[in-house]
Amino acid sequence: MANAPLSIRPIDSKADRKRFVDLPFRLYANDPNWVPPLKGEALGLITPAKNGWFSHAKAQLFLAERDGKVVGRISAHIDTLALEMDPAKGFGPGCGQFGLLDAEDGDIAKALIATAEEWLRDQGMTRVLGPISMSIWEEPGLLVEGFDHPPTIMMGHAKPEYRGWIEAAGYTQAKELLTYELDITKPFSPLLQRIIASGEKNPRIRIRNVDKTKFDEEAAIILTILNDAWSDNWGFVPLTPPEIKDVGVKLKPIVFNDLIRIAEVDGKPVAFMITLPDLNEAIMPLRGNLLPFGWAKLLLWLRRPRVKTMRVPLMGVLKELQSSRLASQLAFMMIEYIKQASVANYGATRGEIGWILEDNQGMRSIAEAIECTINKRYWIYGKTL
Known part of the structure; x- marks a missing residue:
C-alpha cells in the first residue's frame, strides 16, 4: 500500500542479497531496452567473497520496503584506493560513492540516497560521487541520453526519471561519459586508408592478435599499457590482482584472438585495443537465468558468436606516445583490422566505442575521425556531504 510506512534497512544475508538482485527484474519488466543480467553474475558483484574489488573496498547495501514488499535499493561504498587519488581527478580523501540505485518512485529514491549519505558520513566521508556500481571499472554513471536502445555488455541502463530524482537530492554533474557507435560495414575515408597503408609499410610497426593460449602473459602486457595510459584520467583507480583475476574469469569466454590487438613499435608493446562481442545480445532472452536450458544456449553461442554489435571497452597507448601522429596511426590500424574481423568472422554490422570521458580529446578526435556518432x-x- 502506498500509504504504508517506508522502512530502509541495511542487509548482509544471502537471502536479502537475492532480494536486492531481484528488484530490477520487477521494476524493468516492461522496459524493452533493459538487459536482465545473469542473476549469478549480479549476486557475485555484491558478494565480498566473489568480487576482488572488496579486497580494497567496503560497501553497505540497503533495501527499502513497504508493507513487506521491496520497493527500492541502493549501495553505499568506499574504495580505499580511490581515497588515495588526486581530488582533481575525481576521487581523493573523504570521497565515498553510491550506486545500484533503483526505486519505485522519487520519494523512495530520496530516502535511499539520504540513507546512503548518512552511512558515508558515519564512515568519515565528506563528499560523494555516484552512481558508480560498484567499481569505476564496472558500470559508472547514470544513463541520461540513449534510452531507445539496449546497452552493450558492461554498460548500464536506467529509467529516465532517475535523473530528476538524483538532482532533486542536491547532486550536480561531475563528469560526462560518452559512448559512440559506428557502421563497421562502411570503409574508412580515403585519408584514413592512406594513414593505415602508410603504417603497414613501416617496418617498425607490428599490429598483432593476442594469443589466448597465453592469456596471463597477454593480460599482463595489456595491464601495463593500461595503467600507464590511463593513469592521468579522471576517475582512474588501478586494477588490483584479485580484480584482474575476476575479470579474467568473467571475460575469458568472450575473448577472441582476432578481436584484441596489441601494437608494437620496434618490438615494444605500446598500445592495445580490446573488442568484445556484445554478450547482452545472447543473455537478453534468458531473463537472468541459465536454467533449465539457458546454459546450453549460451555455450553454443560462445563457440562462435554471431552478433550485431561489437563493443570496444578499452583502448590505450603509452603516455610517451600520446598526442603523437604515431598514436593516432596505431589506433586507426587496430580499429581497421578489428573492424574487418568483426564483419567477416562474426557477422557484426555495428560497433560501439566507450565509455570515453567528455574531456578526453584524443579519443574523441579518433571517434570523430572514423565518423562515429x-x-x-x-x-x-557529485555532492558535498
Whole structure:
C-alpha cells in the first residue's frame, strides 16, 4: 500500500542479497531496452567473497520496503584506493560513492540516497560521487541520453526519471561519459586508408592478435599499457590482482584472438585495443537465468558468436606516445583490422566505442575521425556531504 510506512534497512544475508538482485527484474519488466543480467553474475558483484574489488573496498547495501514488499535499493561504498587519488581527478580523501540505485518512485529514491549519505558520513566521508556500481571499472554513471536502445555488455541502463530524482537530492554533474557507435560495414575515408597503408609499410610497426593460449602473459602486457595510459584520467583507480583475476574469469569466454590487438613499435608493446562481442545480445532472452536450458544456449553461442554489435571497452597507448601522429596511426590500424574481423568472422554490422570521458580529446578526435556518432551519455554526479 502506498500509504504504508517506508522502512530502509541495511542487509548482509544471502537471502536479502537475492532480494536486492531481484528488484530490477520487477521494476524493468516492461522496459524493452533493459538487459536482465545473469542473476549469478549480479549476486557475485555484491558478494565480498566473489568480487576482488572488496579486497580494497567496503560497501553497505540497503533495501527499502513497504508493507513487506521491496520497493527500492541502493549501495553505499568506499574504495580505499580511490581515497588515495588526486581530488582533481575525481576521487581523493573523504570521497565515498553510491550506486545500484533503483526505486519505485522519487520519494523512495530520496530516502535511499539520504540513507546512503548518512552511512558515508558515519564512515568519515565528506563528499560523494555516484552512481558508480560498484567499481569505476564496472558500470559508472547514470544513463541520461540513449534510452531507445539496449546497452552493450558492461554498460548500464536506467529509467529516465532517475535523473530528476538524483538532482532533486542536491547532486550536480561531475563528469560526462560518452559512448559512440559506428557502421563497421562502411570503409574508412580515403585519408584514413592512406594513414593505415602508410603504417603497414613501416617496418617498425607490428599490429598483432593476442594469443589466448597465453592469456596471463597477454593480460599482463595489456595491464601495463593500461595503467600507464590511463593513469592521468579522471576517475582512474588501478586494477588490483584479485580484480584482474575476476575479470579474467568473467571475460575469458568472450575473448577472441582476432578481436584484441596489441601494437608494437620496434618490438615494444605500446598500445592495445580490446573488442568484445556484445554478450547482452545472447543473455537478453534468458531473463537472468541459465536454467533449465539457458546454459546450453549460451555455450553454443560462445563457440562462435554471431552478433550485431561489437563493443570496444578499452583502448590505450603509452603516455610517451600520446598526442603523437604515431598514436593516432596505431589506433586507426587496430580499429581497421578489428573492424574487418568483426564483419567477416562474426557477422557484426555495428560497433560501439566507450565509455570515453567528455574531456578526453584524443579519443574523441579518433571517434570523430572514423565518423562515429554519440549514442549514449552517462553522468556521474557529485555532492558535498
